Amino acid sequence: MELHHWKVEEQRRLDEVRLAEEEALAIAEKEKAKCMAAIEKAEAAQRIAELEAQKRINAEMKALREAEEKKMVLDKLALSDVRYHKYSIGVIEAATEYFSETRKIGEGGYGPVYKCYLDHTQVAVKVLRSDAAQGKSQFQQEIEVLSCIRHPNMVLLLGACPEYGCLVYEYMANGSLDDRLFRRGNTPVLPWQLRFRIAAEIGTGLLFLHQAKPEPLVHRDLKPGNILLDRNFVSKISDVGLARLVPPSVADSVTQYRMTSAAGTFCYIDPEYQQTGMLGKKSDVYSLGVMLLQIITAKSPMGLTHHVEMAIERGTFVETLDPEVPDWPVEEALKFAKLALRCTELRRRERPELGNVVLPELNRLRALAEETCQYPSDYQSKDLAKSVPV
Structure with a gap:
């Protein structure tokens, strides 16, 4: 009897030892797995750091190469026959x-x-x-x-x-679009046909700036005061000499460029540019959108986008159009306004592309205007300007 009891106790102790060994092995395996995971994580972090370092080296080499290319272009310009x-x-x-x-x-x-x-x-x-x-x-x-x-x-x-x-x-004989829209000096009302043409011309000039070589140009201060009109009321973008040169690598890849401080006129400044200092071509698209709304409403830019949006929602859009123009094509003007509102989206990525979306529609509206174009005699090559704003 005692022998049997001793055997049972011995077996129990052996089972306890075996369980302890198994638990120890399990803990060791877990620790080993943790160690391997830590090693793999460290190796992955090292690989990422190496990749980031290589990216920085590549970016620095690219920037150096672009700087050298720019210098070569400028040197060629300095020696070329096209000089100011x-x-x-x-x-x-x-x-x-x-x-x-x-x-x-x-x-x-x-x-x-x-x-x-x-x-x-x-x-x-x-x-x-x-x-x-x-x-x-x-x-x-x-x-x-x-x-x-x-x-x-x-x-x-x-x-x-x-x-x-x-x-x-x-010298631009008929002053600024701002003066003509608000009829300073009691100048004649701009007919809607001329307004549609002016809008398309502004878009055309802006696209040219954005596609300039060797480096794209972002205007940064697009507004009616910086759109000047010649004797034939052809619109031209002014103050281009103070636009910002944007490196082509920036313009083509991420379409934005960090500036130390936002420049421009408050109501026309891209909200993203104002908040982040990130400048891009679509910064100008925002300014263009505000200006397009002014072209059809002849109203101050302050709160204009909200005013037009609410009018469209309430079905009172026609009341926002410049009342001095008696024959607005309301449906086409509504399309014009909706395009302008898309340009003024707060998020830059939600604004339409100038070349692929905005300008084709503006050109379509210009063609419509030219089909019915009968400008008043007031707009036959006259000098209406008493001053040219800057």
């Missing part, structure tokens, strides 16, 4: 009567503008204030690039005096 005319400060002072107040036709954020004659041609001379002018080297480089830009919907840079920050532009 360099005026001496003495010539400009004589033409403007030493920047006389009687010659002054405007004042903007960058400085005053004077109307005068140079080389028997009526011109506008913009003088950059010392606190707004860029460094001489950068100023010179931008002039070298802009002197090669030619487009019928951009104000032409005729010359400059880089040493004193003077830019010489063609």
